[in-house]
Each structure stands twice: as C-alpha cells, then as structure tokens.
Amino acid sequence: MLFQRIWYLLNLRRKERELEEEISAHRERLTAEQLRQFGSTLRLREESRDAWGWTWLFSLFQDLKLGVRILSRAPGFALTVIGVLALGMAVAITGFTLFNIIVLQKLPVRDPDSLCVLRCGGSTWLSYPEFRYLRDNNRVFSAVFAIGWGELQFGSERDAPVRARFVSENFFRELGIRPAWGRLPAGSTEASEALLSYAFWQRRLGADPAIVGRTIHLNRVPVTVAGVAPYDFAGLDMESADLWLPVEQHALYYPGSDLLTAENRRPVQVYGRLRPGLGVSTARAGLEPLWDLWHREHAAAASRREGLEVVAAGHLGRFGESSYGSVAFLTALVFVVLAISATNAGTLQIVRAAARQHEMRIRVSLGAGRLRLIRQLLTEALVISAASCGVGLLLGCVAGNAILRSLDLPFNIQSALDTRLVFFTAGLTLLASLLFGLAPALQLSQGRQHATRFRSLLVGAQVAASSVLLIIAGLYLHALQRVTTTPAGFEFRDVVAVDPALYDLGYSPDAARIKMRLLLDAAQKVPGVRGAALCLITPFGQRQWRQEVRDASGAVVQTYANAVNAEFFSTLKIPILRGRVFREAERDALIVSQSLAGRLWPGEDPVGKRLKDGVVVGVAGNARTLTLDPAASEMYFSLAGQAAAASSSVLLVRTAGPPAAFIPALRVVLSAANEPAPGFDSLAALFEQRIEATRKGSGVIGAVGLLTLALAAIGIAGVLSYAVSQRTREIGIRVAIGATARDIALSVLRQCAGPFGLGLVCGSFGGAAMSTLLGSQLFGLSRLDPAVYCGTAIMLTATGMLAALAPVLRALRIHPAAALRDSYGGRLV
Amino acid sequence: MPKNDFPAGALVMLILRVLQGGKLHGYTIAQRIRLLSGDVLRVEEGALYPALQRTLANGWAKAEWTISETGRRVRVYTLSAAGRKRLESEIARHQSVTEAIAAVLRNA
Numbered sequence: 001m002l003f004q005r006i007w008y009l010l011n012l013r014r015k016e017r018e019l020e021e022e023i024s025a026h027r028e029r030l031t032a033e034q035l036r037q038f039g040s041t042l043r044l045r046e047e048s049r050d051a052w053g054w055t056w057l058f059s060l061f062q063d064l065k066l067g068v069r070i071l072s073r074a075p076g077f078a079l080t081v082i083g084v085l086a087l088g089m090a091v092a093i094t095g096f097t098l099f100n101i102i103v104l105q106k107l108p109v110r111d112p113d114s115l116c117v118l119r120c121g122g123s124t125w126l127s128y129p130e131f132r133y134l135r136d137n138n139r140v141f142s143a144v145f146a147i148g149w150g151e152l153q154f155g156s157e158r159d160a161p162v163r164a165r166f167v168s169e170n171f172f173r174e175l176g177i178r179p180a181w182g183r184l185p186a187g188s189t190e191a192s193e194a195l196l197s198y199a200f201w202q203r204r205l206g207a208d209p210a211i212v213g214r215t216i217h218l219n220r221v222p223v224t225v226a227g228v229a230p231y232d233f234a235g236l237d238m239e240s241a242d243l244w245l246p247v248e249q250h251a252l253y254y255p256g257s258d259l260l261t262a263e264n265r266r267p268v269q270v271y272g273r274l275r276p277g278l279g280v281s282t283a284r285a286g287l288e289p290l291w292d293l294w295h296r297e298h299a300a301a302a303s304r305r306e307g308l309e310v311v312a313a314g315h316l317g318r319f320g321e322s323s324y325g326s327v328a329f330l331t332a333l334v335f336v337v338l339a340i341s342a343t344n345a346g347t348l349q350i351v352r353a354a355a356r357q358h359e360m361r362i363r364v365s366l367g368a369g370r371l372r373l374i375r376q377l378l379t380e381a382l383v384i385s386a387a388s389c390g391v392g393l394l395l396g397c398v399a400g401n402a403i404l405r406s407l408d409l410p411f412n413i414q415s416a417l418d419t420r421l422v423f424f425t426a427g428l429t430l431l432a433s434l435l436f437g438l439a440p441a442l443q444l445s446q447g448r449q450h451a452t453r454f455r456s457l458l459v460g461a462q463v464a465a466s467s468v469l470l471i472i473a474g475l476y477l478h479a480l481q482r483v484t485t486t487p488a489g490f491e492f493r494d495v496v497a498v499d500p501a502l503y504d505l506g507y508s509p510d511a512a513r514i515k516m517r518l519l520l521d522a523a524q525k526v527p528g529v530r531g532a533a534l535c536l537i538t539p540f541g542q543r544q545w546r547q548e549v550r551d552a553s554g555a556v557v558q559t560y561a562n563a564v565n566a567e568f569f570s571t572l573k574i575p576i577l578r579g580r581v582f583r584e585a586e587r588d589a590l591i592v593s594q595s596l597a598g599r600l601w602p603g604e605d606p607v608g609k610r611l612k613d614g615v616v617v618g619v620a621g622n623a624r625t626l627t628l629d630p631a632a633s634e635m636y637f638s639l640a641g642q643a644a645a646a647s648s649s650v651l652l653v654r655t656a657g658p659p660a661a662f663i664p665a666l667r668v669v670l671s672a673a674n675e676p677a678p679g680f681d682s683l684a685a686l687f688e689q690r691i692e693a694t695r696k697g698s699g700v701i702g703a704v705g706l707l708t709l710a711l712a713a714i715g716i717a718g719v720l721s722y723a724v725s726q727r728t729r730e731i732g733i734r735v736a737i738g739a740t741a742r743d744i745a746l747s748v749l750r751q752c753a754g755p756f757g758l759g760l761v762c763g764s765f766g767g768a769a770m771s772t773l774l775g776s777q778l779f780g781l782s783r784l785d786p787a788v789y790c791g792t793a794i795m796l797t798a799t800g801m802l803a804a805l806a807p808v809l810r811a812l813r814i815h816p817a818a819a820l821r822d823s824y825g826g827r828l829v
Numbered sequence: 830m831p832k833n834d835f836p837a838g839a840l841v842m843l844i845l846r847v848l849q850g851g852k853l854h855g856y857t858i859a860q861r862i863r864l865l866s867g868d869v870l871r872v873e874e875g876a877l878y879p880a881l882q883r884t885l886a887n888g889w890a891k892a893e894w895t896i897s898e899t900g901r902r903v904r905v906y907t908l909s910a911a912g913r914k915r916l917e918s919e920i921a922r923h924q925s926v927t928e929a930i931a932a933v934l935r936n937a
Binding site: 004005008018019021022023025026027028029030043044047048050051052053 | 854855856859874875878879880882883885886888894897899901902903904
C-alpha cells in the first residue's frame, strides 16, 4: 500500500494528467445541464491527492515556498537570524564531531565491544608480573594481553625516535589485525621481528614496497620487518604507534631491562577481552579476590595497593567515572551556547513579529485557522534553522578538524560526515526551529502581545551564560599572564635536560651514580657548555615530588621537593642568599627556598635548623623550577643522600647560546656505543609544554565567550528595540507632557537593568562553581581572583550599554505627534 | 441529489459492487449506479473521481487504459482480490448497520 502511494508521488505529473484525461472523457458525455454541476478540475485534483494521503506534503511544500518568499523580502533580518543561529549550531556540531570520534566511533579492531583495559589508581599502568598473574588466573576474560611503551632510536641520532609498543604474543590475534603486507611477527624469543605501522612505513621508509624481510636497526639492534599493519590501525590510544615488537624481547632493545620481572614498577598496559555475557562490573568483581591475593603474597608491590578498575576500551576515549565531570562540563557548555543563540534568534523573531501583526490579522480574517498560522510560522523557522544548520555544519567541520589536528591524534582519525553526524544535525535543526520558532508562533497566532518580562529573563540568562564563559577564559588568561610575566627566579633559557633513562636500562643505583658522574664530566668538556648539574626531578618536567612540612605552629605547609647536587644552583643561576651549597657526598643536608624559610622560621636564621631528617645548610632565592605557581615554595635535598634515586636522575647542561646548536655535539659525547641515546629537552620547550594546555584552553573558551558576548549584545538590542516599538505611543505621550531625554533613556534602560544585574550575579556564581574543574591549569591562581570577576562584569556592562545605544537613540527620536498619529507604533525593526 | 446524502463509505462500496460485474470506466460506473438505483442515486462526478482514486490508493481496484466504444481513450477499473474482500466486509457491515437501524425504527 505504502509502495503504491510512493509510486503515485513519484509519478505525480503523469498520474494527474491521466486523471484529467479521464475526467475530460467523462465530460464529453455529459449534457450542458449536467456539466454545470460538475466540480472544478482543480478541486478534483486536490481531493484525489487527498485520497493518496499526500495533502500534508503539498501544504508543507507550499508553506516552505511562502516561508522562503517572506524571508527573502527581509534579507537583513534573515541573514542576522541565520548568522546568530549558525554560530550556536557550529559550536554544537564541533562538539559533537569530537564526541563522535572520541566516544562513539569504534576502534577498527575485532569485536571492540568486549575490549577492556585495567586501571589502577587512575592510571592504566600495571607491572608485568601482575599482568602475568591476572592472565593465568582470571575467569572473566577470554584473553588478556599487555602493551609496554618505548621510544627507540631509528636511523641517525638526529632523527626523532620511533614510538614502539612491546606487545604480548596474542595481541594481534586478539585484535584481529591482518597485516597489509607480509605477516605478523613470530612470538618466539630468538628472532627479532617487528610489525610496522602503515604511517611509519609511509613517512620514514618511503613506502618501500620491498620492505618485508628487510632489516632495520632500532637502538642499534638489527630487526627483521615481518610486515606492515593495515592502514586504519594505529594502536589503541590517542598517540599512534610506529611499530610493534614482542614484549618478551624488551631486554634486547634495553640491555638489562627487568620489565618482565620487576614487581615494583608498572610499565605495561593490560587489556582483556570479556567473556560473552559479562559486563565490566562483573569482571571487576571477579578480579577483586585475585588482586587482593596477589598483593597479600607480594608485599613489596603491595605498598601501591589500589583497587582495580575495568574500563571499556572499544573507543578512542576511555571514560571511567573520573572523566564524567569534564564531559558533562563540555556538554553543558555546548548546550548553553546553543540555547543562547536559539533564544536570541527567537527574540529577533518576536521583534519582527510585531511588524507582522498586520499581516497575521489579514490572514486570520481570510479564514486561516490558528493551527495553520502556527504551522506556517514554524515552517519559516524551519527554513531559517535549515539554512543556519548548513552554515553551522560547514563551520563546525572546519573547527572540528582544526581541533583534531592540534590534538596530534593518529593520522587515520579524521572527522567525516557519517550517518551519526547527519542525524545529529537533522535533530539539531528540528530542535532549534522548535526552540526559537514555537514561542513567537504561539504569540503571533494569538494576535496579542505579552509583557516583555519573559524576554528580559532571556537576556538575563544570556548574560549569565556569557559571564560564566568569560570568567573561565579570564581565569585562564590571567593565570597565563601571571606565569609568563612573573620572573621564574632562575634562568632556564639555554639549559638542556638530558635524561639517560638509566632505570629503564636496568642500572643499579651504584652503577647509575658512576655513570652519571661520567656523563657530568663528559658534558662539562663539550665546547660551549657553561655548567652542568644533576637533579632528580627535571624542572618543568612531568614528575612531581611534594613534601609536607610543619611550621612553628604545627600547620602543614605544602612544598615541592627535588634532590640536587651542589652545581644545581650555579647551573640554573639560583642565588644562595644565606649559608652554603651542599658539600661533596654530604648526605643529610637541606637547602630551602627563601619563601619556605620565611614561613617556617619567620625572623629566625634558618641555617642549622632541622627539617625532614636533615639540617638546613643554606637558603636559596625563590625559584620556580618545579611548579609554575608563583606562591609555591621549594626545598632541595642533597642528591648524595638519596641513594635509590641515582638511576632516575637527570643531567642539566647550561649552554652558551640556544641549546639547539649544542644538542648534536652533546648527543655524540653523551651516547654510549651499546645503549640507546638519552633524551634531550630544552627547559624552554618544557616550559612551553607546561603552559600549552592553559594557552589552548584560554583560546577556545575565550573564543566561545566572545561569541556568547556578541550573542548577548544582539539579544539585548533585540529586546530593547522591541520594547521601544511597543512603547512608542507611551513614550510619545511622556515626551508630550514634558519628560526629558534622560527620563526616556532611563525608562528604556530600566527594562533590562534588573535581569542584566541578576544575570551577572548568577553568572559569577556559575563561573566560581565551574572553575573548580580547572584545577592545576591555573598554576596556583585563586579561582576566585577578584580582578577576573570585576573585569568580566565591566566588560559585560560596557557591551550591554553599547547594545542598548541604538534602541535608546530611537526612543529619544520619537516625536509625540508622529507617535500618536501612527497607531502601529511607527517604524519597526 | 447532493453527495452529502451518501452515507460515509457507501459510495466506495457501491463502486466496488458494480465493478464486480467486470471492467468499467468512470462514466459507466456512474451510469450503472444511477440505473440500478432507479435514478435515485446520482453520483456526482466531483465525488466519483476522488472515490475512485481512493480505491486505487488502497489497492481495491486496478486501472488500465483502453479504447472505449466511442473510440475515446478511457481508463477502466477492475476489482482486485483485496477489493473483493473489502466489498464482502463492507456489505456485511452495511447490512448489520441497516438491520440495527431498522430494528430501532421498528421497536422504538
């Protein structure tokens, strides 16, 4: 039946011609008297369409045609509304594009739904013995595999290292990876074989078609290329892998590596395949007794005993409970912006509706029903939101791709116009046209005007939303400005951190101490090196070591700690204000920063005081080597006293100019013949990395904040214009009975002042609540920083005044005689 | 006679009934109904063609083009299997309704 109806619709022209022919054949047989009674052919045609059930489609089409015609008569209005709505939609579409890729798209592996990753204490890293134990004893996974990460040297020493993944032998089988060329690496421990990623094969090996079977060198170890992975597989993480190697051969590339046996380190990620019918929570419950048992039996590892979590891993983004907050924050942000733009478009609609009262009255008097009018107005809204959706989709895809590129995701991840995005966009169009079309439609079709209170509240909501966004952007910017303009207290330009990663190479602390001594001496002999030092924590690096100390009153003082040698202070040019630096092999000595000394012993001489099992021997100038928070204080232990730390320590080298020029020479001198080359990072680059998240955050949130500010301005202007047009007569009368320009301006402004102030207050509270999510990205700036909140209020007020300017001026120009003559309220928007 | 006097759905039932006798085109369907009703039921063309379209849309009848006795190209309608079934149920429903109405008229 449905098929016949669709067939009819597709052949509408022919079908209607046939009907006309049939009717005219009928007519030929009728007498003149009968002919008079015959209905019009046009009506017959409409009624026969009715019979096939397509009337609604034709009237929708009519409405659309009318809608387009009406809008093209007011192009300025149409473009403004489309622009306002398109901005909101672009934000929503950008958000969804990213959400789609990270959360909805499944990884290109076999059966992604049953894939899980194990998490412990918020991180996905476990020790290899833990992996082996869980693999051999669990009953919830049909298979368990492990992935260890490593960076290996490939080609010359100047080239970027390759990102290797050390995987257990069942990795490829469990993920269903079929190589594009060659075969999978054999799991045996004798032959060293690698599977290359498609991107690595293309970029670094020139897409050599005869690569399979060739030998490449990784960390100077010859490796046979077994095959090339398929194009769409770049690993299970945000960071793409260059090649995969058997985890059993880890020691081949890192001589002396204890990855397979170390119980006190967690260098592997563990993935499992859920048995059919099991969920993540049952799997977790099933693993818990095993995990407890293991940690009872292995007391050494038990010091880091935390619960095990099972997280679905079939997508790029793994969302455990901890990340729900930020996802909710971003979703809320997107919908706030969308709601603002929709209400603004709605306000503009209403403002224009005032001008269309007349048209509506004529339509009603011609017999249009209320439902028919609402339908017509909603169809117009649909035309507008469809147009804005097109623009928004374009903007959103461009922005989404730009963000993806800046995230440095695997190259095969791109935003594409897939069915989910199409459905989302279609849904968005409908939602937006309802949101901004329904209220004006109801109001117009009733043919009467509501008080402006509702729309004033909308203005308040917009002001609140944009102040939330501006406060967050302002906090970011202020934090950034504070960090980049406050002196660091030491000179970090022209310093290179050299990390030989001795722990990974299996050095014992004693061997590491000798090795570091050698490296220190070798570095100092390189021409252009102005100083070299050792420390445990790289300045601006990823690692942190916090210490709690107590001041005289017993209150806890949080401080950042490092273990350094005596040359640390001269190399980084941190002044020693009192006392001295460490002596050779001095074990339990301490140096504190001036600010820490001031807090612990105000007014006293800190030298000679006992602190944390040591004696303070000196006071250093306030330097921010460990955190960017200007208010934080630091303390330095003697490296000689931290015996176990030797294999984790790092070499700092001050060069005579920008470090890039000296790194090649340092690399030659500091690389050993049979070991992988150490990692080189300039402190300036590490500093940039540290502030990058804040910089990006301030850029994105600031852009969205300015956008909402512009939207709020449009909203305010719209509401006030409407109010002025509604009150033309009243204003005319007021002027006639002697109101001054000031009275008029104030009475117009009063319309918005209350909601505006309320919006500011609510927005400030909202901003304060939301800023808790920013955490460490503010580098110690208070999230209630008064300058940011005042600045936001001033900026919003100024924008609001600016937006009110045009409607107020129009109100001032109202001439009493003209206003009273014109019953419709004069010129309207 | 105005078309409003036709009970709802009755026209389609009558069309289906006259089509039971074989292929007919629009004009002859109207003629046949008028003749069989003793000139009481005059099917107005404005009602006939929408009703015919409805029978087509519901698949109760099939249409094809032929040359009429007057040499004009006309569309003739044939009852389909679905139409036959529909006709039976319509007649049954119609009879039960008429009987019920008659019963009320008799006994009230």
